[in-house]
Amino acid sequence: xxxxxxxxxxxxxxxxRLGLSSAQIRKDLSQFGEFGKQGxxxxxxxxxxxxRRILKVDQLxxxxxxxxxxxxxxxxxxxxxxxxxxxxxxxxxxxxxKIGQRIGGFIIHDVxxxxxxxxxxxxxxxxxxxxxxxAQSVTDKLVEAGIQAILCYAxxxxxxxxxxxxxxxxxxxxxxxxTYYVS
Amino acid sequence: xxxxxxxxxxxxxxxxRLGLSSAQIRKDLSQFGEFGKQGxxxxxxxxxxxxRRILKVDQLxxxxxxxxxxxxxxxxxxxxxxxxxxxxxxxxxxxxxKIGQRIGGFIIHDVxxxxxxxxxxxxxxxxxxxxxxxAQSVTDKLVEAGIQAILCYAxxxxxxxxxxxxxxxxxxxxxxxxTYYVS
Numbered sequence: 572x573x574x575x576x577x578x579x580x581x582x583x584x585x586x587x588r589l590g591l592s593s594a595q596i597r598k599d600l601s602q603f604g605e606f607g608k609q610g611x612x613x614x615x616x617x618x619x620x621x622x623r624r625i626l627k628v629d630q631l632x633x634x635x636x637x638x639x640x641x642x643x644x645x646x647x648x649x650x651x652x653x654x655x656x657x658x659x660x661x662x663x664x665x666x667x668x669k670i671g672q673r674i675g676g677f678i679i680h681d682v683x684x685x686x687x688x689x690x691x692x693x694x695x696x697x698x699x700x701x702x703x704x705x706a707q708s709v710t711d712k713l714v715e716a717g718i719q720a721i722l723c724y725a726x727x728x729x730x731x732x733x734x735x736x737x738x739x740x741x742x743x744x745x746x747x748x749x750t751y752y753v754s
Numbered sequence: 755x756x757x758x759x760x761x762x763x764x765x766x767x768x769x770x771r772l773g774l775s776s777a778q779i780r781k782d783l784s785q786f787g788e789f790g791k792q793g794x795x796x797x798x799x800x801x802x803x804x805x806r807r808i809l810k811v812d813q814l815x816x817x818x819x820x821x822x823x824x825x826x827x828x829x830x831x832x833x834x835x836x837x838x839x840x841x842x843x844x845x846x847x848x849x850x851x852k853i854g855q856r857i858g859g860f861i862i863h864d865v866x867x868x869x870x871x872x873x874x875x876x877x878x879x880x881x882x883x884x885x886x887x888x889a890q891s892v893t894d895k896l897v898e899a900g901i902q903a904i905l906c907y908a909x910x911x912x913x914x915x916x917x918x919x920x921x922x923x924x925x926x927x928x929x930x931x932x933t934y935y936v937s
Contacts, residue, residue, distance in 0.1 A: 754902070
């Protein structure tokens with residue numbers, strides 16, 4: 572809406588664009604405060620700022636990337652992180668051949684130093700680009716070192732304490748969203 | 755539920771597990787037929803089969819992969835496709851150095867032959883692992899050749915006719931789902 576040059580919006584319009592009811596929009600927002608006045612709607616720039624603050628995407632998050640294979644290399648070279656609030660600051664691998672080499676401007680560090688590094692630097696988010704067979708054991712180490720959120724590229728289902736959040740990059744799920752429409 | 759050994763479920767239980775109302779579950783299913791009897795609930799195996807048929811994920815879909823860089827290589831080697839109904843059958847790249855080489859068991863073909871190949875083999879789904887700057891022009895060629903669904907790994911927003919479905923692999927969106935919970 573900002574890109575469209577709009578200044579004010581309403582819970583009706585937000586609901587329409589998001590596929591939710593206006594009541595749901597008002598209820599959800601009311602959990603976090605008051606963002607508009609009855610009858611005058613929401614100032615879009617102000618609302619966007621507040622949502623970014625609430626979702627904590629108004630800051631720069633440091634990320635540890637584990638796995639420096641083809642996928643790790645692609646992730647390290649991905650150009651879409653920094654300007655959207657995320658920054659890879661450390662890359663780890665277990666392969667002695669890779670340790671000390673560079674990918675995407677990052678030196679590959681020994682996974683043996685990972686837990687101590689993460690504790691010291693207080694990194695809270697990790698991306699997992701390791702083989703499926705290694706994903707759980709690496710996850711256990713990450714969680715023990717204080718990682719609170721993991722983005723997993725491996726086709727596995729990870730077990731973590733309830734306080735740790737996991738999201739999966741699952742291309743098959745994305746493909747399954749589309750097959751219904753293919754004739 | 756099948757894995758849990760359950761045999762029968764209800765719209766209430768389905769709604770609860772999916773975060774939807776039981777009325778929504780009944781309404782959605784009724785669009786496609788009758789899958790249970792009033793008062794006796796749904797046979798889970800039968801319902802799952804019917805849903806797989808409706809969503810067309812009960813068949814094997816051939817996929818063209820475009821882009822054989824680090825990411826394309828990782829996608830070609832990804833082990834999670836085949837047993838979930840998808841199979842990469844062709845890989846394309848524009849780089850003369852790569853054409854004729856192999857990744858993940860596939861020969862890399864010249865992107866110049868892509869449109870004719872896709873028309874001939876009637877492949878309907880493509881995965882895009884090309885640089886962001888090339889994504890739109892490759893997409894235009896794919897759509898013209900008859901591709902109806904595209905899974906895009908590049909951090910761009912593609913323009914396609916309304917009949918063509920697009921899904922994006924967006925790691926930043928996944929990360930943004932978690933930051934709220936990180937302290």
